Amino acid sequence: MTHARQHPIQVVAHRGASEEAPEHTLAAYKKAIEDGADALECDVRLTADGHLVCVHDRRVNRTSNGRGAVSALELADLAALDFGSWKNGEEAPDWEYRPEDREDTSVLTLERLLELVADSGRRVEMAIETKHPTRWAGQVEERLLLLLKRFGLDAPESAAESPVRIMSFSARSLHRVRAASPTLPTVYLMQFVSPRLRDGRLPAGVRIAGPSIRIVRNQPLYFERLKQAGHQVHVWTVNEPQDVDLCVDLGVDAIITNRPRAVLRQLGR
Numbered sequence: 001m002t003h004a005r006q007h008p009i010q011v012v013a014h015r016g017a018s019e020e021a022p023e024h025t026l027a028a029y030k031k032a033i034e035d036g037a038d039a040l041e042c043d044v045r046l047t048a049d050g051h052l053v054c055v056h057d058r059r060v061n062r063t064s065n066g067r068g069a070v071s072a073l074e075l076a077d078l079a080a081l082d083f084g085s086w087k088n089g090e091e092a093p094d095w096e097y098r099p100e101d102r103e104d105t106s107v108l109t110l111e112r113l114l115e116l117v118a119d120s121g122r123r124v125e126m127a128i129e130t131k132h133p134t135r136w137a138g139q140v141e142e143r144l145l146l147l148l149k150r151f152g153l154d155a156p157e158s159a160a161e162s163p164v165r166i167m168s169f170s171a172r173s174l175h176r177v178r179a180a181s182p183t184l185p186t187v188y189l190m191q192f193v194s195p196r197l198r199d200g201r202l203p204a205g206v207r208i209a210g211p212s213i214r215i216v217r218n219q220p221l222y223f224e225r226l227k228q229a230g231h232q233v234h235v236w237t238v239n240e241p242q243d244v245d246l247c248v249d250l251g252v253d254a255i256i257t258n259r260p261r262a263v264l265r266q267l268g269r
Protein backbone atom coordinates (compact mmCIF):
# COMPACT_ATOMS: atom_id res chain seq x y z
CA MET A 1 0.00 0.00 0.00
CA THR A 2 1.31 3.47 -0.89
CA HIS A 3 0.93 6.22 1.68
CA ALA A 4 0.27 9.82 0.66
CA ARG A 5 2.94 12.23 1.86
CA GLN A 6 2.26 15.78 2.98
CA HIS A 7 5.57 16.88 1.43
CA PRO A 8 7.83 15.60 -1.37
CA ILE A 9 10.31 12.92 -0.29
CA GLN A 10 13.22 14.57 1.43
CA VAL A 11 16.68 13.59 0.19
CA VAL A 12 19.20 13.50 3.03
CA ALA A 13 22.94 13.33 2.37
CA HIS A 14 24.33 10.61 4.64
CA ARG A 15 27.65 11.80 6.13
CA GLY A 16 27.55 14.38 3.31
CA ALA A 17 27.84 13.29 -0.33
CA SER A 18 29.90 10.45 1.08
CA GLU A 19 30.06 8.30 -2.01
CA GLU A 20 31.95 11.04 -3.85
CA ALA A 21 33.96 12.71 -1.09
CA PRO A 22 35.36 11.58 2.27
CA GLU A 23 32.50 11.18 4.76
CA HIS A 24 31.89 13.82 7.42
CA THR A 25 34.27 16.35 5.84
CA LEU A 26 33.48 19.88 4.75
CA ALA A 27 34.20 18.67 1.19
CA ALA A 28 31.40 16.06 1.45
CA TYR A 29 28.89 18.52 2.88
CA LYS A 30 29.72 21.28 0.39
CA LYS A 31 29.19 18.75 -2.39
CA ALA A 32 25.85 17.64 -0.90
CA ILE A 33 24.64 21.26 -0.74
CA GLU A 34 25.80 21.87 -4.33
CA ASP A 35 24.03 18.68 -5.40
CA GLY A 36 20.76 20.02 -3.99
CA ALA A 37 20.31 17.76 -0.97
CA ASP A 38 17.37 18.80 1.21
CA ALA A 39 19.13 17.82 4.43
CA LEU A 40 22.50 16.70 5.78
CA GLU A 41 23.01 13.75 8.10
CA CYS A 42 25.94 13.74 10.51
CA ASP A 43 27.10 11.72 13.49
CA VAL A 44 28.43 13.60 16.48
CA ARG A 45 30.89 12.59 19.19
CA LEU A 46 32.56 14.47 22.04
CA THR A 47 36.32 14.95 22.09
CA ALA A 48 38.30 14.63 25.32
CA ASP A 49 38.15 18.43 25.69
CA GLY A 50 34.40 18.66 25.09
CA HIS A 51 34.02 19.61 21.41
CA LEU A 52 31.37 18.03 19.22
CA VAL A 53 32.95 16.62 16.08
CA CYS A 54 31.42 14.83 13.11
CA VAL A 55 32.91 11.33 13.14
CA HIS A 56 31.07 8.03 12.68
CA ASP A 57 33.39 5.45 14.26
CA ARG A 58 34.47 5.36 17.89
CA ARG A 59 38.05 5.50 16.64
CA VAL A 60 39.60 7.68 13.94
CA ASN A 61 41.60 4.79 12.43
CA ARG A 62 39.39 4.11 9.38
CA THR A 63 38.81 7.69 8.20
CA SER A 64 42.08 9.46 9.03
CA ASN A 65 45.81 8.93 9.18
CA GLY A 66 45.66 8.84 12.98
CA ARG A 67 44.77 6.28 15.62
CA GLY A 68 42.73 6.25 18.79
CA ALA A 69 39.28 6.94 20.17
CA VAL A 70 37.71 10.34 19.51
CA SER A 71 36.79 10.52 23.20
CA ALA A 72 40.48 10.18 24.15
CA LEU A 73 41.75 12.85 21.76
CA GLU A 74 41.57 16.62 22.02
CA LEU A 75 40.35 18.81 19.17
CA ALA A 76 43.92 19.99 18.50
CA ASP A 77 45.04 16.33 18.12
CA LEU A 78 42.24 15.70 15.64
CA ALA A 79 42.96 18.93 13.77
CA ALA A 80 46.47 17.64 13.00
CA LEU A 81 45.06 14.63 11.14
CA ASP A 82 44.10 14.17 7.50
CA PHE A 83 40.51 12.93 7.08
CA GLY A 84 40.67 12.96 3.29
CA SER A 85 43.43 10.77 1.84
CA TRP A 86 41.85 7.45 2.85
CA LYS A 87 39.24 8.08 0.17
CA ASN A 88 41.80 8.30 -2.66
CA GLY A 89 41.74 5.57 -5.28
CA GLU A 90 39.11 2.94 -5.82
CA GLU A 91 36.71 4.02 -3.08
CA ALA A 92 35.76 7.10 -5.08
CA PRO A 93 37.35 7.27 -8.53
CA ASP A 94 36.67 10.99 -8.89
CA TRP A 95 38.06 11.95 -5.52
CA GLU A 96 41.65 12.99 -4.98
CA TYR A 97 43.06 14.71 -1.94
CA ARG A 98 45.12 17.80 -2.62
CA PRO A 99 47.13 19.63 0.04
CA GLU A 100 45.35 22.89 -0.81
CA ASP A 101 42.07 21.25 0.25
CA ARG A 102 43.33 21.04 3.84
CA GLU A 103 40.36 22.79 5.48
CA ASP A 104 37.90 20.72 3.48
CA THR A 105 39.38 17.46 4.74
CA SER A 106 40.26 18.34 8.35
CA VAL A 107 38.22 17.08 11.24
CA LEU A 108 34.85 18.80 11.05
CA THR A 109 33.29 20.32 14.14
CA LEU A 110 29.52 20.45 14.32
CA GLU A 111 29.88 24.20 14.83
CA ARG A 112 31.65 24.58 11.46
CA LEU A 113 29.02 22.45 9.77
CA LEU A 114 26.21 24.60 11.21
CA GLU A 115 28.04 27.69 9.90
CA LEU A 116 28.26 26.13 6.44
CA VAL A 117 24.51 25.45 6.50
CA ALA A 118 23.72 28.94 7.78
CA ASP A 119 25.79 30.43 4.93
CA SER A 120 24.34 28.18 2.22
CA GLY A 121 21.73 30.73 1.15
CA ARG A 122 18.87 28.23 1.12
CA ARG A 123 17.00 26.00 3.57
CA VAL A 124 19.15 22.97 4.26
CA GLU A 125 17.91 20.79 7.12
CA MET A 126 20.10 18.89 9.56
CA ALA A 127 19.63 15.33 10.84
CA ILE A 128 22.11 15.05 13.69
CA GLU A 129 22.80 11.62 15.19
CA THR A 130 24.13 11.23 18.73
CA LYS A 131 26.61 8.34 18.88
CA HIS A 132 27.14 6.18 21.98
CA PRO A 133 25.74 8.88 24.22
CA THR A 134 25.55 6.73 27.38
CA ARG A 135 29.33 6.89 27.73
CA TRP A 136 29.07 10.61 28.41
CA ALA A 137 25.94 10.43 30.61
CA GLY A 138 24.08 13.27 28.94
CA GLN A 139 26.99 15.51 28.02
CA VAL A 140 26.62 14.94 24.28
CA GLU A 141 23.00 16.11 24.35
CA GLU A 142 23.81 19.00 26.72
CA ARG A 143 26.61 20.31 24.47
CA LEU A 144 24.53 19.73 21.38
CA LEU A 145 21.60 21.78 22.69
CA LEU A 146 23.94 24.57 23.83
CA LEU A 147 25.47 24.72 20.37
CA LEU A 148 22.06 24.67 18.66
CA LYS A 149 20.99 27.51 20.97
CA ARG A 150 23.87 29.65 19.67
CA PHE A 151 22.45 29.21 16.19
CA GLY A 152 18.85 29.80 17.36
CA LEU A 153 17.96 26.21 16.50
CA ASP A 154 17.31 24.61 19.90
CA ALA A 155 13.69 25.61 20.48
CA PRO A 156 11.64 25.73 17.27
CA GLU A 157 8.04 26.94 17.50
CA SER A 158 6.90 23.52 16.39
CA ALA A 159 8.49 20.26 15.28
CA ALA A 160 7.10 20.79 11.77
CA GLU A 161 8.95 24.12 11.47
CA SER A 162 12.27 22.85 12.76
CA PRO A 163 15.16 22.66 10.30
CA VAL A 164 17.01 20.37 12.74
CA ARG A 165 16.11 16.93 14.04
CA ILE A 166 18.01 14.71 16.43
CA MET A 167 18.40 11.03 15.66
CA SER A 168 19.67 8.15 17.78
CA PHE A 169 19.59 4.40 18.24
CA SER A 170 19.35 5.27 21.96
CA ALA A 171 15.84 6.03 23.25
CA ARG A 172 17.49 7.46 26.35
CA SER A 173 19.40 10.00 24.30
CA LEU A 174 16.23 11.11 22.52
CA HIS A 175 14.45 11.35 25.86
CA ARG A 176 17.16 13.70 27.15
CA VAL A 177 16.77 15.90 24.09
CA ARG A 178 12.99 16.07 24.40
CA ALA A 179 13.14 16.78 28.13
CA ALA A 180 15.32 19.83 27.46
CA SER A 181 13.74 20.92 24.19
CA PRO A 182 10.24 19.46 23.69
CA THR A 183 9.64 20.95 20.22
CA LEU A 184 12.84 19.64 18.66
CA PRO A 185 11.86 16.61 16.51
CA THR A 186 13.49 13.28 17.31
CA VAL A 187 14.05 10.19 15.17
CA TYR A 188 14.34 6.70 16.63
CA LEU A 189 16.83 4.73 14.53
CA MET A 190 16.38 0.98 14.16
CA GLN A 191 18.70 -1.71 12.86
CA PHE A 192 16.13 -4.36 13.82
CA VAL A 193 12.61 -4.16 15.22
CA SER A 194 12.50 -4.74 18.94
CA PRO A 195 9.66 -7.14 19.94
CA ARG A 196 8.03 -4.53 22.19
CA LEU A 197 7.76 -2.06 19.29
CA ARG A 198 6.42 -4.49 16.68
CA ASP A 199 2.97 -2.91 16.80
CA GLY A 200 4.37 0.33 15.33
CA ARG A 201 4.75 2.25 18.58
CA LEU A 202 7.91 4.34 19.12
CA PRO A 203 9.55 5.43 22.39
CA ALA A 204 7.37 8.02 24.18
CA GLY A 205 7.26 11.37 22.40
CA VAL A 206 9.12 10.25 19.27
CA ARG A 207 7.20 10.90 16.05
CA ILE A 208 9.69 9.79 13.40
CA ALA A 209 10.90 6.24 12.79
CA GLY A 210 14.32 5.64 11.25
CA PRO A 211 14.40 2.01 10.07
CA SER A 212 17.19 0.58 7.93
CA ILE A 213 16.36 -0.17 4.29
CA ARG A 214 16.71 -3.85 5.19
CA ILE A 215 13.75 -3.58 7.60
CA VAL A 216 11.70 -1.78 4.96
CA ARG A 217 12.55 -4.41 2.33
CA ASN A 218 11.96 -7.43 4.53
CA GLN A 219 9.18 -6.33 6.89
CA PRO A 220 6.58 -4.47 4.79
CA LEU A 221 3.92 -5.11 7.43
CA TYR A 222 5.99 -3.28 10.00
CA PHE A 223 6.27 -0.28 7.66
CA GLU A 224 2.46 -0.30 7.38
CA ARG A 225 2.14 -0.28 11.16
CA LEU A 226 4.44 2.71 11.48
CA LYS A 227 2.39 4.66 8.94
CA GLN A 228 -0.91 3.57 10.48
CA ALA A 229 0.37 4.82 13.83
CA GLY A 230 0.85 8.22 12.13
CA HIS A 231 4.65 8.30 12.19
CA GLN A 232 6.93 9.75 9.57
CA VAL A 233 9.43 7.21 8.26
CA HIS A 234 13.00 8.20 7.35
CA VAL A 235 14.93 5.28 5.80
CA TRP A 236 18.71 4.71 5.76
CA THR A 237 20.98 4.03 3.91
CA VAL A 238 19.30 3.93 0.50
CA ASN A 239 21.87 3.74 -2.29
CA GLU A 240 20.48 1.24 -4.81
CA PRO A 241 18.05 2.49 -7.50
CA GLN A 242 15.60 -0.37 -6.80
CA ASP A 243 15.52 0.60 -3.13
CA VAL A 244 14.80 4.22 -4.08
CA ASP A 245 11.88 2.93 -6.19
CA LEU A 246 10.63 0.87 -3.25
CA CYS A 247 10.76 3.92 -0.96
CA VAL A 248 8.81 5.96 -3.52
CA ASP A 249 6.22 3.20 -3.97
CA LEU A 250 5.71 2.81 -0.24
CA GLY A 251 5.54 6.53 0.47
CA VAL A 252 8.47 7.04 2.87
CA ASP A 253 9.07 10.60 4.05
CA ALA A 254 12.85 10.82 3.76
CA ILE A 255 15.59 8.88 1.97
CA ILE A 256 18.98 9.00 3.64
CA THR A 257 21.65 8.26 1.03
CA ASN A 258 25.37 8.45 0.30
CA ARG A 259 24.44 9.49 -3.28
CA PRO A 260 22.18 12.55 -3.03
CA ARG A 261 22.80 13.66 -6.62
CA ALA A 262 21.88 10.25 -8.10
CA VAL A 263 18.76 9.93 -5.92
CA LEU A 264 17.56 13.44 -6.76
CA ARG A 265 18.01 12.64 -10.43
CA GLN A 266 16.06 9.40 -10.06
CA LEU A 267 13.26 11.36 -8.37
CA GLY A 268 13.21 13.72 -11.36
CA ARG A 269 14.56 16.70 -9.43
Ligand code: G3P
Pocket residue numbers: 014041043056129189210236256
Ligand atom coordinates in the same frame (compact mmCIF):
# COMPACT_ATOMS: atom_id res chain seq x y z
O1 G3P B 1 21.01 7.89 9.23
C1 G3P B 1 21.06 6.83 10.10
C2 G3P B 1 22.31 6.03 9.88
O2 G3P B 1 23.38 6.90 9.70
C3 G3P B 1 22.57 5.11 11.02
O3 G3P B 1 23.65 4.28 10.83
O4 G3P B 1 25.93 3.56 11.31
O5 G3P B 1 25.50 5.02 9.35
O6 G3P B 1 25.34 5.94 11.67
P1 G3P B 1 25.18 4.72 10.79
Ligand code: CA
Pocket residue numbers: 041042043129
Ligand atom coordinates in the same frame (compact mmCIF):
# COMPACT_ATOMS: atom_id res chain seq x y z
CA1 CA C 1 24.68 8.13 11.21
